[in-house]
Amino acid sequence: MEHAIFYTACGTAFPFLMTVLGSAVVFWLQRDIKARTERAFLGFAAGVMMAAAVWSLLLPAIESANEKNHAGWLPVACGFAAGGLFLFWTDRLIGRKFLRMGEGWRFCGMTRGTTLALAANSLRNIPQGMSTGLAFLAACSGGDRKVMAAAVVLSLGLGIQNFLEGSAVSMPIRRDGVPAKRAFCVSAGVGALEPAFAMAVAALGERAGALMPWLLSFAAGAMIYVIAEELIPKASGGENDRSGTFGVMAGFLIMMMLDVIQ
Numbered sequence: 001m002e003h004a005i006f007y008t009a010c011g012t013a014f015p016f017l018m019t020v021l022g023s024a025v026v027f028w029l030q031r032d033i034k035a036r037t038e039r040a041f042l043g044f045a046a047g048v049m050m051a052a053a054v055w056s057l058l059l060p061a062i063e064s065a066n067e068k069n070h071a072g073w074l075p076v077a078c079g080f081a082a083g084g085l086f087l088f089w090t091d092r093l094i095g096r097k098f099l100r101m102g103e104g105w106r107f108c109g110m111t112r113g114t115t116l117a118l119a120a121n122s123l124r125n126i127p128q129g130m131s132t133g134l135a136f137l138a139a140c141s142g143g144d145r146k147v148m149a150a151a152v153v154l155s156l157g158l159g160i161q162n163f164l165e166g167s168a169v170s171m172p173i174r175r176d177g178v179p180a181k182r183a184f185c186v187s188a189g190v191g192a193l194e195p196a197f198a199m200a201v202a203a204l205g206e207r208a209g210a211l212m213p214w215l216l217s218f219a220a221g222a223m224i225y226v227i228a229e230e231l232i233p234k235a236s237g238g239e240n241d242r243s244g245t246f247g248v249m250a251g252f253l254i255m256m257m258l259d260v261i262q
Contacts, residue, residue, distance in 0.1 A: 004136060008136040014159045015132070015159040019187070020188050022170070022187075023167065024184055026180045036241060039235045039244035039247065040235075040244060041175070041247065043232075043250075045169075045247075047248040047249060047252035048168045048254070048255045049251075050223075050251075051253075051256045052124065053219075061220070068210065081221060082214075082221065083220060083223075086218070087120060091225075091229065094107075094112055098112050108182070109176060109179075109182065113230040114172045116226055116229070117172060117226050120225070121169050121223075125191065130200075132194070135151040161259070164254065169186075173187065
């Protein structure tokens, strides 16, 4: 068990560092960016989240469910629906809070849409961190070099993804007028959930694995809700502006390639 915790800590250090580096992008961005650039950023964030929901969450959820002799689609479908409904009710609660506090009120300086997107990314980091913890736990339990190599490759792939996701989280926060230092701290703090839950799984053992299909699909449903409700509409620029559309395509393509290569 001690070996599993040690290797998990080492394996999650690189992805978290990349999240921190990606979040630091806000220090090089101007607060007042052009509308077209803003839509491109929002579209890019939507594309990254969309690809992550499919390749990093839904497909591993189906694979995990099938390994446990379940009908792979059933827990994944239920978890996905639950994630979407959870974000729907969260959206309503956040909306009521903003309505009660007044139009000028913001949660930590963030608008309602950015707050909702931050909640979805937080939910995503929990099962992804648990997946990483399970990978290193399996590698330490079996003692197979190939399994350990696969866990290391997983860590490297997540690190590259997390750089993109760190910037995709911090940039919308900065766009809301939040100071760069606070936007960086919030994004890095959300990224810290990943190693924290990886370590928790390494400490608990394989008992946490039974929940993975549900948790992964739950996070995917939450992310898809935010993409459809907030990011895509805000990235749309009308008939003569396709910056948001190309941002979605670029974000999805890059994230898809990273997941497939991994």
